[in-house]
Amino acid sequence: MSAQNEFAAARLSIAEAGNILNVSLDTIRRWEKKGLVKAHRDKNKHRFFNFEELKRLKTKLSGENNIGFKILTSEQKTPFKVVELFAGAGGLALGLHNAGLGCEMLVEIDKNAATTLKINKPDWNVINSDIGNIDFSLVKAEVLSGGFPCQAFSYAGKRLGFEDTRGTLFFEYARAVKQIKPQIILAENVKGLEKHDNGRTLSTMLEILSELGYRLAYRILRAQYLDVAQKRERLVIIGVRNDLQTHIAFPREQDYTISIREALHNVPVSNGQNYTDRKKQIMQLVSEGGYWRDLPEEVRKKYMGASYYLSGGKTGMARRLSWDEPSLTLTCNPAQKQTERCHPAETRPLTIREYARIQSFPDSWQFHGSVGCQYKQIGNAVPVNLGYHIGRCIIAMLNNSFDEHNMVILSER
Structure with missing residues (x-):
């Protein structure tokens, strides 16, 4: 193996990467700061770079190798249906649809956003209403998704659990979970939810969803590494009903960005x-x-x-x-x-x-x-391509068949 190939297979320090690529350390630091390339961490928290990622970025910045923008779609459609709450203008819904999931119902209180959904997808069942007015007890779907606004709860009576959140939009999301009992639940929110009220808000949400019969995991997904030309970060919670024997999977970040x-x-x-x-x-x-x-x-x-x-x-x-x-x-x-x-x-x-x-x-x-x-x-909106990547993970979970190249698969079942 040549020295170049040995470096290509190795985890490179910033100094080694600069020497191989013939660029300055400041240049690589600038690429990382701008979000054009990822710095990885080993178990000792030392920073290293992937040679192929750096090489691809250098070539791309020279104008020789642009990945190109495209809206991701799958030709394979599934029988699985989604109910989406707080649907907005349809970024997440369209992404899940493009991944191969069907639409059972979308709920959106804003009249203009609901009209946007109806104009573009007249066959979708769009409900323009306050979510609190909807009874979900007769609704059937494999997936429930939604991006509820983040609100702090009262912790004085935390032992009441689900009932403690009454009056918040999270309560309405959790009520839909309780009534529909979908196999998979998906919730997305701003990155700041992770630290909202010193983490207590997210902790309470996860605890309540767990009490409703789901095992859960969350990740902060960076859209810029998932075919979106935007440095947008979203906190994504995925839950699997306890009786479903499958893994939880999240999209694996790609080694390129879209300019x-x-x-x-x-x-x-x-x-x-x-x-x-x-x-x-x-x-x-x-x-x-x-x-x-x-x-x-x-x-x-x-x-x-x-x-x-x-x-x-x-x-x-x-x-x-x-x-x-x-x-x-x-x-x-x-x-x-x-x-x-x-x-x-x-x-x-x-x-x-x-x-x-x-x-x-x-x-x-x-x-x-x-x-x-x-x-x-x-x-x-949730970027459509980000929704697509999440949708492919949900389909993999429902089919219990995973693509390790494009997904981070959690071991717990």
């Missing part, structure tokens, strides 16, 4: 927000990939106001995205001062269709309502 350049190739022209003349003048001073630190000192102070004197990086302010990286996490408003999402080359916010591409919605997926309402629907 904004790839995602926005030939994107359709569409509506979007505009900057005021003053805002445009300020943003024109920010280079690709830059943010408020690119501004002249006096402009910076005036633009940022009181935020200028606060601690923290404030990296979302006056932020222009970079062509060769995944996007920062999309928010409900691309022109919002604290979470700017300016186009990499043009001095304007991302448009509706650009937003949708970065969330891996197909160009045919239409959003109902005002421009502001459409941004909100897209910004709140």
